[in-house]
Amino acid sequence: MNLIDLRDVYKIYNEGYENEVRALNGVSLEIGRGEFVSIVGASGSGKSTLMNILGCLDIPTYGTYYLDGQDVGEMTDAQLSRIRNKEVGFIFQGFNLIPELNAYENVELPLIYRGLSAGQRHEMVMEALARVGLTERARHRPSEMSGGQQQRVAIARAISTQPPIIMADEPTGALDSKTGEHVLEILKGLHQSGTTVILITHNSALADASERIISISDGVIIDDRLTRGAAV
Amino acid sequence: MRLNVRQGFKMAFKSIINNKVRSILTMLGIIIGVAAVVILVSIVRGSNQKLREFYESMGTNKINVSAYQYNGDDITQELYDFCMGLKTLVVGVTPNSSYYGPIKYLTKSTDSNQEYGQPITYLGSDLYSTCNNYTLAGGRDICWLDVKNYNQVVVLGAKLKELLFDYKNPIGEKITIGGQKFEVIGVYEAKGGSGNWYVDYMCVVPYSMSRLLNKTTSMTEFTVKAKNAAATTEAITRITGFLEGQIDSNAGFFNVWTENTWMESSDEQNKMMSLVLGGIAGISLLVGGIGIMNIMLVTVRERTREIGIRKAIGGSRRSILVQFLIESAVICATGGIIGILLGYLGTLVAGKLLLDMVLLPSVPMTIGAFLFSVVLGISFGMYPAVKASGLQPVEALRAD
Numbered sequence: 128m129n130l131i132d133l134r135d136v137y138k139i140y141n142e143g144y145e146n147e148v149r150a151l152n153g154v155s156l157e158i159g160r161g162e163f164v165s166i167v168g169a170s171g172s173g174k175s176t177l178m179n180i181l182g183c184l185d186i187p188t189y190g191t192y193y194l195d196g197q198d199v200g201e202m203t204d205a206q207l208s209r210i211r212n213k214e215v216g217f218i219f220q221g222f223n224l225i226p227e228l229n230a231y232e233n234v235e236l237p238l239i240y241r242g243l244s245a246g247q248r249h250e251m252v253m254e255a256l257a258r259v260g261l262t263e264r265a266r267h268r269p270s271e272m273s274g275g276q277q278q279r280v281a282i283a284r285a286i287s288t289q290p291p292i293i294m295a296d297e298p299t300g301a302l303d304s305k306t307g308e309h310v311l312e313i314l315k316g317l318h319q320s321g322t323t324v325i326l327i328t329h330n331s332a333l334a335d336a337s338e339r340i341i342s343i344s345d346g347v348i349i350d351d352r353l354t355r356g357a358a359v
Numbered sequence: 360m361r362l363n364v365r366q367g368f369k370m371a372f373k374s375i376i377n378n379k380v381r382s383i384l385t386m387l388g389i390i391i392g393v394a395a396v397v398i399l400v401s402i403v404r405g406s407n408q409k410l411r412e413f414y415e416s417m418g419t420n421k422i423n424v425s426a427y428q429y430n431g432d433d434i435t436q437e438l439y440d441f442c443m444g445l446k447t448l449v450v451g452v453t454p455n456s457s458y459y460g461p462i463k464y465l466t467k468s469t470d471s472n473q474e475y476g477q478p479i480t481y482l483g484s485d486l487y488s489t490c491n492n493y494t495l496a497g498g499r500d501i502c503w504l505d506v507k508n509y510n511q512v513v514v515l516g517a518k519l520k521e522l523l524f525d526y527k528n529p530i531g532e533k534i535t536i537g538g539q540k541f542e543v544i545g546v547y548e549a550k551g552g553s554g555n556w557y558v559d560y561m562c563v564v565p566y567s568m569s570r571l572l573n574k575t576t577s578m579t580e581f582t583v584k585a586k587n588a589a590a591t592t593e594a595i596t597r598i599t600g601f602l603e604g605q606i607d608s609n610a611g612f613f614n615v616w617t618e619n620t621w622m623e624s625s626d627e628q629n630k631m632m633s634l635v636l637g638g639i640a641g642i643s644l645l646v647g648g649i650g651i652m653n654i655m656l657v658t659v660r661e662r663t664r665e666i667g668i669r670k671a672i673g674g675s676r677r678s679i680l681v682q683f684l685i686e687s688a689v690i691c692a693t694g695g696i697i698g699i700l701l702g703y704l705g706t707l708v709a710g711k712l713l714l715d716m717v718l719l720p721s722v723p724m725t726i727g728a729f730l731f732s733v734v735l736g737i738s739f740g741m742y743p744a745v746k747a748s749g750l751q752p753v754e755a756l757r758a759d
Contacts, residue, residue, distance in 0.1 A: 184671055184752040204676045211752075212673020223668045223756065227377040239366050240673040284672065 136190030152346035165334035216285030220297035275306030388647025389694030397702025428611035451486030498545030517549035518559035655743035667755025687740025695732030
């Protein structure tokens with residue numbers, strides 16, 4: 128059984144009205160455990176909507192989504208939040224850190240929602256910060272850090288719970304190429320340690336770093352191929 | 360995912376401290392409301408207490424008797440004997456007649472005193488002090504023989520003694536009342552306090568001196584002191600019965616009443632006053648509560664993105680709800696505590712200025728005000744919190 132199994136999924140806004148938008152127009156997709164997948168497409172192609180649905184931030188208008196064999200459409204709010212907490216780690220283009228909290232507290236937040244003790248949290252936060260090389264920045268607030276450092280805090284937050292899936296939406300979009308490369312290295316490292324990585328980007332060079340590229344346009348998948356780097 | 364309450368408090372405090380100015384402005388409504396409730400209710404309670412003390416110093420369980428006969432016959436001795444016969448009900452009886460005029464000692468005279476005016480000279484029996492709650496500070500009280508033998512003696516109230524003698528011992532000195540010499544035999548303790556000084560600006564002479572001061576031997580007003588509230592009612596019935604037998608309704612009239620009912624009605628009035636003022640202050644609390652709701656709504660709007668982030672990393676609807684509820688409850692409770700402290704301070708100051716007494720709010724009311732502000736925070740925080748928790752993560756993340 129695949130980790131992610133999307134069957135004929137539609138996401139339609141303002142359905143039946145003149146301004147109807149079909150962000151996803153019948154998408155079926157399977158992603159296995161441990162894959163490194165890129166989803167590419169122009170802006171407005173529906174790739175962010177696809178990620179939101181894959182990450183349980185949004186629910187499909189039609190179609191079913193099985194995550195690890197469970198039907199996401201049947202889940203309650205509490206179950207969905209548990210999935211977002213345990214199964215998926217998000218890395219956003221705009222970092223999405225909480226500005227009032229310092230790096231440590233931002234990384235700690237998902238662990239608090241998981242209900243772990245302060246001792247357990249401390250260990251996991253420091254481990255995550257060490258993996259992105261920001262141990263000495265733990266007490267700095269986002270406003271006191273560079274874009275690259277902020278994105279590394281966001282990555283630390285995503286990996287602190289050790290989720291089986293990492294979803295990154297244009298993680299290098301707001302960074303210069305050098306720091307972008309650094310972020311990509313971290314993602315590659317995560318993939319090598321067995322994490323399923325889903326990368327959403329319009330940057331084909333970035334996509335080439337993954338094993339599989341899914342191209343999306345106007346809400347449908349137009350291409351799904353393995354890259355040269357993929358171990359078949 | 361579950362969010363424990365301790366974490367909720369930590370987050371709430373963090374967010375309050377991070378938005379200091381906004382938090383303080385939000386609290387202001389609650390602070391003013393709680394302080395107003397505490398101060399107003401305390402002042403009403405204080406003035407009530409003051410009034411009660413005044414009535415008590417005047418003497419509770421007092422029965423006033425007026426008996427008048429057209430032919431001028433005096434009933435004093437008969438009434439005195441009858442009342443003192445009611446041993447289980449009555450502790451004292453005295454005529455309640457007075458003379459109003461200047462009192463002189465050597466060169467000092469109450470005539471020259473602009474501030475206090477003329478003191479009152481009461482014409483009393485040996486039980487005058489018992490009936491009117493005076494206690495001796497020095498010397499001796501009037502006795503039955505003074506009345507019987509027409510002794511020209513006087514017992515001074517504390518204020519009058521102070522005015523005529525300062526710190527000098529007045530016992531044995533002679534003062535002049537209405538042109539007659541009286542020997543000072545005793546002094547009463549002050550009972551009025553600085554607010555009610557006039558109850559001590561008096562003196563008592565045997566009622567037989569009425570002959571000299573008021574040129575009459577007939578007494579028409581009496582005060583009977585009953586043992587307690589129940590005895591008061593019983594004694595009124597007995598005395599009324601006695602007077603019906605003594606005074607023919609064609610030859611005179613009489614009236615028997617008590618001031619206990621005044622006190623009861625003033626208690627009623629004070630309760631009303633507490634309710635009205637408490638209500639007004641309560642309205643200001645309500646306005647403060649609406650202020651909380653307003654700010655929390657703004658907060659939710661401002662923090663939509665934060666809510667989105669929290670949801671994306673595993674914050675459930677419930678944990679967001681709890682977070683915002685705790686936040687508004689903590690703001691209100693903090694405001695409540697500050698309001699209570701200010702209320703204590705305000706009560707002390709107002710008590711000193713308005714009532715000249717050390718006034719403190721009652722503990723149950725303080726606890727009540729605190730709990731009320733917490734409840735206010737939770738109830739007015741509920742709508743914004745529900746709104747925040749109901750946000751869809753994608754929509755919330757899209758917000759600026």
